[in-house]
Amino acid sequence: MPLAPGVRLGVYEVLGLIGTGGMGEVYRARDTKLNREVALKVLPDLFAHDSDRLARFQREAQVLASLNHPNIAAIYGLEESDGVRALVLELVEGPTLADRIAQGTVPLDEALPIARQIAEALEAAHEHGVVHRDLKPANVKVRPDGTAKVLDFGLAKAMETAPAAASLTESPTLSMAATQAGVILGTAAYMSPEQAKGRTADKRSDVWAFGCVLFEMLTGRRTFEGADVSEVLAGVIKSEPDWSGLPADTPTHIRTLLRRCLQKDPQRRLPHIGVARLEIDEGPAEATAEAPRGVRNALTHPIVGRKPLWRRALPVVLGILATGVLTGIGVWNFRPSPTPLTITRFPFTLAEGQQFTSTGRRWSRFHQTGRRWSTRATGGCTSGRCQRLRRGPSRAPRPRKA
DSSP, rough: OOTTTTOTTTTEEEEEEEEEEETTEEEEETTTTTEEEEEEEEEOOGGGOOHHHHHHHHHHHHHHHHHTTTTTTTTTEEEEEEEEEEEEEOOOOSSSSHHHHHTOOOOOOHHHHHHHHHHHHHHHHHHHHHSSSOOOGGGGEEOOOOOOEEEEHHHHTTTTTTTTTOOOOGGGHHHHHHTOHHHHHHHHHOOOOOHHTOOOHHHHHHHHHHHHHHHHHHHHSSSSSSSSSSHHHHHHHHHHHHHHGGGOOOHHHHHHHHHTOOOOTTTSSSSSEEEEEEEHOOHHHHHHHHHOGGTTTTHHHHSSSOOHHHHHHHHHHHHHHHHHHHHHHHHHHHHOOOOOOOOOOOOOOTTOOBBBBOOOOOEEEETTTSOOOOETTTTTTTOOOOOOOOSSSSOOOOOOOO
């Protein structure tokens, strides 16, 4: 039964209805003790008739209340009054991500910061052992300042019919909104293949849903569509997303990230949402370096295309150049030493009346063969070979006049 404005639920005064979803009605309320506004999520009536489920929900709510992260809408407590039970939640102003996508595709420079914040929220929850299991644009709010807040964390598990149930009821929206075909269809579009097959969800199911949300932001349409739930689930299990719908300027590492998130086999899917955050922040090289050891393989073995030829050939070329440089250094260091020059002294006697002269030019030289020597002297030649020797063809000697 809807709560009218002014109704009190413990210390909380109802101000008005915010919306209705698969997990109950949400009201804006005022905390009369702390004088702040909060959100009250009134739980379905089935909790009033199932003590085991209520006890399990209370235990889960305690775990969820321990999550403290700027991108996770906080849970303040669980309130009960006159048979009505409600979760007291942080009131997050602003439209949902579903409202934003309804206006058109989200530009890359706006979509990636939102996706990064969603990944941070999931990473923080996974570190505490909490899996969302019902992530979709309707469960993400974007405040006017750009801050993204993920709602309804862990409520899927808290509201399931049994602790280890393996059925489609792992999505509370499917199990609790059977009369709301549009809501059911919306939730089915973000279910992982293992959830669609009725298997237990884990953090890899959140990775799948994250990929669906990012794909929808960039393309403006759901990753898997159909006329009814069965067609949507069939697409989730068997079909591939329409990758051609991504904007042309989508970076390669974001395309690869989407493909890794949307692997139907959980064993091949991106195993850790923290890798997605690093990919969005810094690209593939830095993400590989900073990722935990157990998840680096998710980045070092991409499934999309091969590296360009020049990138594959670059290591070979660099190796060849390095080998050539090292070889040249070795040859230079081990080259043979040059033969040292020797000086030979011998006497030379001039004829009487002759002496060596200098005319400003070189007056004495050896022939290039090293076997003949010539000089210029006054008073004629003593050896008959007093002409200056030149390189090239030999010429007949010309005796100088005295």
